[in-house]
Amino acid sequence: MIAFNAAPPQGTVRDWLDQQASTRGDQIAYRFTDGAADLSWASLRDVAHARAQGLTALGMTKGESLAVMMPNGRAALETLFAGLCGGFRVTMINLAAGNDAITYALKHCEARFACVGADQQVQFAATCPDGLRPLPENLDLMAQVPLHPLSSADDALLMYTSGTTGQPKGVVHSHSSLLAGGWTTARAHALTEHDCGYCVLPICHINGLCVSVMGCLISGGQLLLAPKFSNSQFWSDIEAQAVTWFSVVPTIISHLLHGSQDPSAAAKSQLRFGRSASSALAPEVQTAFESRFGVPIIETMGMTETAAQMLSNPLPPAARKIGSPGVAMGNEITILRPDLSVADDHEQGEIAIRGPNVMKEYLKNPDATRASFTPDGWLLSGDLGHRDEDGYVFVTGRLKELIIKGGENIAPREVDEALYAHADVIEAAAFAQPCATYGERVVAAVTLCAGSTVTSADLIDICTHRLGAFKAPDTVYVLKDLPKGPSGKIQRKKLADMMATRALGD
Template sequence: MLRTITIGDLLDETTEKYGQKEALVYQERGLRYTYQEFQEICNQVAKGFMSLGIQKGENMAIWATNVPEWVITQFASAKMGGVLVTVNTSYRTHELEYLLRQSESTTLLLIGSFRDANYVDMVREICPELDHCEPGKLESARLPHLKNVIYLGEDRQPGMFTWKDLLERATLLDEQERIKRQRSLDPDDVINMQYTSGTTGFPKGVMLSHSNIVNNAIKVAECQRLGAEDRVCIPVPFFHCFGCVMGTLACVATGATMVPVIAFEPGLVLSVVENEHCTALYGVPTMFIAELNHPSFEQRNLSSLRTGIMAGSPCPIEVMKNVVEKMGIRDITIAYGQTESSPVITQTRPEDSIERRVATVGRVHDGVEAKVVDPVTGETLPANVQGELCTRGYLVMKGYYNMPEQTKMVIDAEGWLHTGDLATIDEEGYYRITGRLKDMIIRGGENIYPREVEEFLYAHPKILDVQVVGVPDSKYGEQVLACIRVKPGEDLKVEEVKEFCDGRIARFKVPHYIQFVEEYPMTASGKIQKFKLREQAMQAIGLETKGQNDTA
């Protein structure tokens, strides 16, 4: 049964039932909100946003780690109708500018820095006008839509509001105005936008409605049997659906407690699970591997763990077994999907055998249609025959923002979303993901589209041509390999290429391997054969092309 409800109303409904129960806990900050307190701060921040003149349907970008302000903003923006545009924390100036411009975001919320990246400096580089403008009155030459920049920190930054300003501005607005705004929202309205390279082209803004993500969160929770007594440790980033739909929204849908980790660190995750008696743990396979191999692992009491989700990239069978046996997460589930499907299409259930849970990605959620088709003819294929996985139902995105042609390429006239993934389905409805139609790279849960990296590297003055492929990696699943043809008469070194990338594109997109080649393998019609290029490159760097680890 699907729900017809907005995110704001869902939070109010859960607060009505579980007002005095813990909603949000941050061990690192010593912060604890009951559902009543969480609802109040979200209402306050919603009014703060409205006081800035942000209208229903306006795009609001957030560039931050899993800080408390992120999850508050998620629900506050949903209550006043702002569309939350999530920004990858690994982005650099080139990608940030593209996203803000393409999304036409009017507001940007950001933290000061993360790891070696200074976010404030990068925003100033793109918008030097910030140094001389009043907060809320930005007029940027490069980003004409951007007006409000909100700094999620204590100190004051030129041209930016602070989080404290936002809380104080809430008093400028009557509570009835906020209630009226919330009541004007429709469950079918777009409320979340996530940028993904998907299967074709440059990053695209995936438009997701309240109905898309509320119902997907509910189905994800059902597959784990989550309830109000559960406490979910969320170390996966909020800027992905894994964090903000399968994580925070699934908790609010069931009355469970959100227990986020601001930035993944395996020892910290183990500490949070132990101290907060978490019953569920989320992660991509690399996170679980890091936790299992942490020096403190044997000393940790993880007996509270019951369920959770491993997703984001193929899950090695041995890792899955260790999570069940050594971490004791007996009801761990595997989920598969993509941002365009809100995100989960299939998921295993706790009652599935360990064999099912390590060898497949489960069955479709209730209320979801799926089929495996011949990529050429579109004909539906029988069981155990490989083809492209397609899905249809409430979970399919509203489309790519301002990209109608790209939307038509992935959603057909009958409403089927073509995932670009190759799969088989067995007689009992269990799916296996067997490959990808396109050449997208998945590195540690991050989608990397080769063309985006290629276009960036083409800008290097010494590069004549470049082809990017993914190669197997035991830690991250895949790594980026760039095969570069250098311009005649030029001399180019690996270090120069890496230096060119440093600080300009996200670290996970920077080629791990760089090879200089004279030519590429071609078809008779002159098309580059990427699969052959990949095989040749793997041979040259000593990677095996066969006998890789089995994955679900």
């Protein structure tokens, strides 16, 4: 097997788990904040193989979908590795997606069997299509049968996109691309067997699964897995469990920044870095976080289609560029014009990626798969941005989220960043609303820290000063919470729909 920092991983997830178990044996691999017993490499291999044999004895064929409806925890992790070791297409169901989206995913993936958590039984019953049944609890006690032969090109993971512009698309990753997702993380952040990561993001999302779980598998280190993010437990968990790095999203960074707790000296001394992904991190928030807590934040960028990471800033003391998710590490990045020619430095275009971590396809959707790739194999991200002379990419927004006011494109991100300039703003999101004069107008919504006296008019004035009156929002709604996906990423379309309905009601 090839060292993770030399070249993309070869083999399958089963190969890597078997090697880690043979090499590290009783060393702890995964730990849990909910009180579940630790999992050593050897014990994880043993339970994964036993349950994979049970699935095979049930008649599951190689490559068929195995639906997983379970929250973060030991059971979900064991199920994930059992499915991967058995040669099945593990289909992680987003428990927060809503019943319609869950029903669609369960039907579309054509799974015959589902692993369902105790607290998800009611939700499963409400979303289960005909022909899908829950698995028995005694899988590891069933017939011991040979496992299916596996290759690196075989299907490993099926994960559905959020479906904000239509039906969710099922992203298929092979063993090769899934392992590469962990490898790009390990390579960018120099992860070793001495590191312990902290995962508070759901592993039904690509960030939690590839960055944290697969990053641990590739590096041979440890991972502390939490059921979910807890502002009150975050720093104490890091200190108590000797965590050296964590992966979160910008909304979590903002909530920590506005929280009352600080990391202890011991926690700060052991932490190498924190990692931010899934959406843009406002420069003011990053700077304030690092100034207060003394923990460097490495901004990155990824997609479900790229097994998470596609860009990353380097670790200190190398140059990090605030406002950029970094440079390509482990894959190639280019900026393309609308005619698919390569843009010059500092010229805006669509960000495209090519590399070992790119998906195989969208399940049962050849048209969408074909439309997502250029003839020479670049995956189109749907994100606009430019690259500077040092290779750092700067993202200006999503193509589908651009606000087109009077024929001028306005990126919601620049409005977000202007709003985050006020210290009381915890969450912010700009979006378009219809306008009889300009076609679309700029609107935004924020959440504020407790006791804040800042007004919507104050925030509009800040935006006007920083961006000019044309780009400043006409209205800023102050809400208790903004709608977010499973990773904590604010969902602009859902927010826009929600506020449009509210405007009609008014």
